Amino acid sequence: MAELENSARVRSAPTQADVLQLEALLVDLWRLGGTPGAPGLARASPEQARFRAEAGPRFWSSAVLRRCWEKPRGYAGDFLMMEALYRHTPTGETPFERWMDAWALELPGFQAVRNRRDLLSQMLREEHARGARRVMNVASGSAPELVAVAREISFDTVTLLDQDQGALDAALAHFNRVGALPATRHEALRLWCGSVLELLRNRSELPAGSQDFIYSIGLYDYLTERFARRLTEKLWNGLAPGGQLVLGNFNGHHPMHHFTESALDWYLVYRDPEDLLRLVDGLPGVERAQVRTEDTGCLHLLVARKAG
Numbered sequence: 183m184a185e186l187e188n189s190a191r192v193r194s195a196p197t198q199a200d201v202l203q204l205e206a207l208l209v210d211l212w213r214l215g216g217t218p219g220a221p222g223l224a225r226a227s228p229e230q231a232r233f234r235a236e237a238g239p240r241f242w243s244s245a246v247l248r249r250c251w252e253k254p255r256g257y258a259g260d261f262l263m264m265e266a267l268y269r270h271t272p273t274g275e276t277p278f279e280r281w282m283d284a285w286a287l288e289l290p291g292f293q294a295v296r297n298r299r300d301l302l303s304q305m306l307r308e309e310h311a312r313g314a315r316r317v318m319n320v321a322s323g324s325a326p327e328l329v330a331v332a333r334e335i336s337f338d339t340v341t342l343l344d345q346d347q348g349a350l351d352a353a354l355a356h357f358n359r360v361g362a363l364p365a366t367r368h369e370a371l372r373l374w375c376g377s378v379l380e381l382l383r384n385r386s387e388l389p390a391g392s393q394d395f396i397y398s399i400g401l402y403d404y405l406t407e408r409f410a411r412r413l414t415e416k417l418w419n420g421l422a423p424g425g426q427l428v429l430g431n432f433n434g435h436h437p438m439h440h441f442t443e444s445a446l447d448w449y450l451v452y453r454d455p456e457d458l459l460r461l462v463d464g465l466p467g468v469e470r471a472q473v474r475t476e477d478t479g480c481l482h483l484l485v486a487r488k489a490g
């Protein structure tokens with residue numbers, strides 16, 4: 183990385199040779215720093231501390247990686263960090279900062295987030311075509327998948343639930359910027375600032391059968407099994423007959439998770455397809471449940487349909 187920083191190559195977009203070399207170095211590091219069956223640097227180990235001390239500052243010269251590492255809103259995946267992934271435009275004051283940001287924005291886990299947004303936009307179109315008119319996004323951030331389709335399709339009600347008022351304000355600004363509120367009427371957009379904990383404790387209302395399409399992406403990666411199961415039950419109850427529930431989760435088999443853990447101190451709860459399917463196992467009226475995986479293989483989507 184020092185060689186790269188001092189080279190003329192940082193003045194252009196990352197070459198494939200540099201990207202592959204950096205990836206190979208990281209893969210070697212995870213292999214050498216771990217045990218044969220369990221690569222990666224153990225949490226809080228001296229090896230991890232040394233990696234952060236020596237390589238960390240270079241990685242954190244990328245604006246998006248620095249935000250993940252510093253966690254200014256208390257956690258890594260805040261909506262502003264997500265928006266940087268969606269903008270997909272490297273920033274930085276120096277050529278090296280811009281190079282690192284360009285490199286980071288192409289990381290497979292970050293491409294997976296953009297793929298997931300696009301898949302959700304497609305599902306919104308499909309559900310709308312099936313007749314869905316009430317949609318709810320749990321831990322919505324600034325709801326980019328809805329903003330992307332807001333001028334094409336119109337829902338009767340759109341509910342965005344997020345604990346961060348800033349994320350909801352940003353969503354509203356985006357809907358206004360593209361010149362279309364989702365249902366073309368302000369009153370159809372419900373901005374619900376609160377935690378999913380309130381939903382579980384019945385302090386907030388999600389009437390049974392009140393929604394046609396409920397989805398949550400970027401939240402279950404933080405939930406324990408017990409909590410995830412309880413929340414899924416609650417959301418399933420809020421779904422009308424014939425409705426669809428979609429839940430996103432990273433899977434832990436892609437080597438990128440060693441990077442997010444060791445370079446960014448970002449630990450997630452990973453789930454495999456069978457873990458996701460278990461969340462709806464035994465719920466009443468599951469007509470069909472399947473797991474879709476986006477193209478990088480980093481992210482799964484549980485897609486469950488309620489019998490009509």
Ligand SMILES: C[S@@+](CC[C@H](N)C(=O)[O-])C[C@H]1O[C@@H](n2cnc3c(N)ncnc32)[C@H](O)[C@@H]1O
Nearest residue numbers: 259264321322323344345346349377378399400
């Ligand atoms: C990784 S972002 C995902 C945002 C959006 N779904 C997307 O894909 O761009 C996680 C979002 O979850 C929200 N969040 C985290 N914990 C929450 C909770 N307990 N209740 C409600 N929202 C929460 C955060 O404020 C943040 O906007």
